[in-house]
Structures are given as C-alpha cells and as structure tokens.
Amino acid sequence: MDIKTASALHRLRLVSVPEALSFPALLIFGSLLSRVSDIDYLMMPLGAIHGILFVVYVLFLLDVWNKAKWPFKKVALFFVLALVPFGGLYGDKLLKRDEGDSVIAARAREAAGA
Template sequence: MDMIRVFRLVSIAEAVSFLALLLIAMPLKYGAEAEVGVQLVGPIHGVLFMAYVGMVFLVRDALRWDLKRTVLALAAAVLPIAPFLVERQWARPPHAAGAPASSAP
C-alpha cells in the first residue's frame, strides 16, 4: 500500500473520529453524564490526529505540495470535516490530478 493511499485512509479515519467525538461522545458526556464515550473515542482520535499530522509531512513531496498547502492541510486537522476535503481534493497523485497517466514519467 503506497503512502498516499495510507494518508487518504488516515485522513478519513481522523475526520470520522473527530465527528464521533464531537457529535456522539461529547453529548453523551455532558448530556447523559456518560464519560465512557470520550474515554474510548478520545484516545483513538488522538492517535489518528498524530498519524494525520505525521502523514502530511510524509506525503507532501509525493503530492508536490508547497508550504502553503502543507500548512493548510495541517490546519485542516483541527476542523471537523476539513480532512475529508483534503482527502478528496488534494490527496491525488500528481499524475492523476490533471495530466493523463501516459504522460507521467
């Protein structure tokens, strides 16, 4: 499995875990006084967050990201649905982004 594919999977998993934390675990904690959701989802999201940040640095050269796009991808980690957008719009191999596959070196 190549690094870009791993990054895309981590990006989706991080976004899903963030949404689960915000929309399920936190309301359970404060609405039903059930902290178990945060105790389970919180550490999972933390690991996925760190994996996402690390993967941004590992794939930035392969995806030909400049400093601005790298910083925006890192900032996306703190917004609930932004990693979905990074995965969908920016995490395509350079040959798939616009040039035909036959013209790739």
C-alpha cells in the same frame, strides 16, 4: 511520481477520512452522551482514538511533505483541514484529484516513451 510518493499520498488519503469523521462522530457524540446520561467512561477511549488518528494523519502528512516535495503552504492547508471538523473530507477530495492527475501524467509519459 515514483512509487514511494504515490504510496505516501495513498496512506494520507486512507487516514484523512477517518480522522475527519472522528472529531464530530466520536468526540461530539461522546460529549453529548456524557451530558445526558451517566456514561462518562466513554470520553477517554473516544478521545484517545481521535488523538491517535490525528497523530497518524500528521505523521503521514510529514511523510508526504518529505517525499512529494510539497510547498509549505500546501502542507499548512492540509494541517488546518485536519483541525476543522469535516475538513479532512475536502482534503481527501484534493488528494484524490492530485492522485488522478499524477496517474494521467504517468500514462502520458509511458505513451510518449513507447
């Protein structure tokens, strides 16, 4: 795996957890708060934060698709995981495993060449 692909995967991992937690933590909390109190002004910024994280996640996912040459099924899985609350946590686990496998493969190539 080259450095551009590894950095694209790492960026996707960095945004997957905050995106996964932004839906339940921000939107559901904000919705409950607005229903039980007079604090309605929080929903707009909380929704914007979640929206920005989702767009960044999708852009990073497309970048990984381009650089890592993932099959469409895998990209579709990670997109669906972004739509499911806490799905990005599972996606992060999958990315961590892929990243670890890539490091092991790179070290094996180094050892074989040295």
